[in-house]
Amino acid sequence: MDTLTCRSKSSEIKVKWNCNGYASCHLHASNGHFGNPCANISKYLEVRYHCVKNIAKDVKDKPIVAFNAYTSQHLVFKRNTPVNVVYDKLYYNYGDAYNPQSGFFIAPSAGLYIFTWASVVVPRKIFDTEILVNGKRTGLGNCNNESSSGYENCASTFPLVLNAGDKVNIRTVVANYLHGGGWSSFKGWKA
Numbered sequence: 367m368d369t370l371t372c373r374s375k376s377s378e379i380k381v382k383w384n385c386n387g388y389a390s391c392h393l394h395a396s397n398g399h400f401g402n403p404c405a406n407i408s409k410y411l412e413v414r415y416h417c418v419k420n421i422a423k424d425v426k427d428k429p430i431v432a433f434n435a436y437t438s439q440h441l442v443f444k445r446n447t448p449v450n451v452v453y454d455k456l457y458y459n460y461g462d463a464y465n466p467q468s469g470f471f472i473a474p475s476a477g478l479y480i481f482t483w484a485s486v487v488v489p490r491k492i493f494d495t496e497i498l499v500n501g502k503r504t505g506l507g508n509c510n511n512e513s514s515s516g517y518e519n520c521a522s523t524f525p526l527v528l529n530a531g532d533k534v535n536i537r538t539v540v541a542n543y544l545h546g547g548g549w550s551s552f553k554g555w556k557a
Contacts, residue, residue: 372403372404372407373403373404374400374401374403375403376400376401377400377411380393380399380400381393381411381413385413385415393411393413394411395409395410395411396409397409429460429461429474430460430461430555430556431460431461431463431473431474431475431479431555431556432458432460432461432553432554432555432556433456433458433459433460433461433463433464433471433552433553433554433555434456434457434458434459434551434553435453435454435455435456435457435459435464435466435551435552435553436453436455436456436457436546436548436549436550436551436552437451437452437453437454437455437544437545437546437547437548437549437550437551438454438455438546438547438548439454439546439547440543440544440545440546440547441543441544441546442542442543443538443541443542443543443544444542445492445540445541445542446540447538448537448538448539449537449538449541450468450469450470450535450536450537451469451495451535451536451537451538451544451552452466452467452468452469453466453469453536453550453551453552454466454467455548461474461556463554464552464554468535469535469536469552470533470534470535471533471534471535471554472531472532472533472534473528473529473530473531473532473533473534473556474530475530475556476528476529476530477527477528477556477557478525478526478527478528478556478557479525479526479527479528479534479554479555479556479557480523480524480525480526480554480555480557481497481523481524481526481534481552481553481554482521482522482523482524482552482553482554483495483497483507483521483522483536483550483551483552483553484519484520484521484550484551485507485509485519485520485521485544485545485550486517486518486519486520486544486545486549486550487509487511487517487518487520487543487544487545488511488517488543488545489511489514489515489516489517490511490512490513490514490515491511491512491542491543492509492510492511492512492540492541492542492543493509493511493520493538493541493542493543493544494506494507494508494509494510494538494539494540494541495507495509495522495536495537495538495539495541496536496537496539497522497524497526497534497535497536498533498534498535498536498537499526499528499532499533499534500532500533501533504524504526505522505524506522506539507520507521507522507536508520508522517545525557534554536552
């Protein structure tokens with residue numbers, strides 16, 4: 367058997383996920399981590415890399431835009447009536463781009479932004495949503511728990527290329543409940 371071509375197909379992505387962006391990285395070439403594509407063959411891990419400039423210097427010159435908002439109370443909705451969801455409390459709001467009174471994020475500058483929202487729904491309830499940019503749907507999130515007797519935790523994440531001044535928010539599509547108390551959240555940051 368040619369041992370140089372027998373390799374784990376997922377090894378490259380696993381190394382990238384575990385090592386990219388770090389000053390040092392520790393991985394073990396083990397069957398538990400990378401699988402066993404070549405039975406009865408000794409394993410090794412060979413990594414070639416090059417260092418790039420320290421982005422920490424650039425970050426000091428650029429403002430951080432990131433927020434983490436959550437619902438402090440349980441929210442009840444009319445099932446088929448779209449409503450803008452307001453995540454009314456903040457863990458942080460770097461750049462002050464998220465408004466906890468309106469539920470809107472306003473992009474302070476053009477670029478790539480990542481948004482994610484996590485939703486907890488009690489038994490027999492639903493919280494299907496959409497993410498809007500300037501009032502237009504750019505993605506959907508599903509959290510249908512109507513046929514379950516337990517709690518459901520759902521999350522959706524979308525990368526969005528925004529212009530300065532673009533408004534982003536979450537709106538219900540079909541929803542009647544969202545669990546509060548910090549369990550449901552809306553987060554975003556500029557990449």
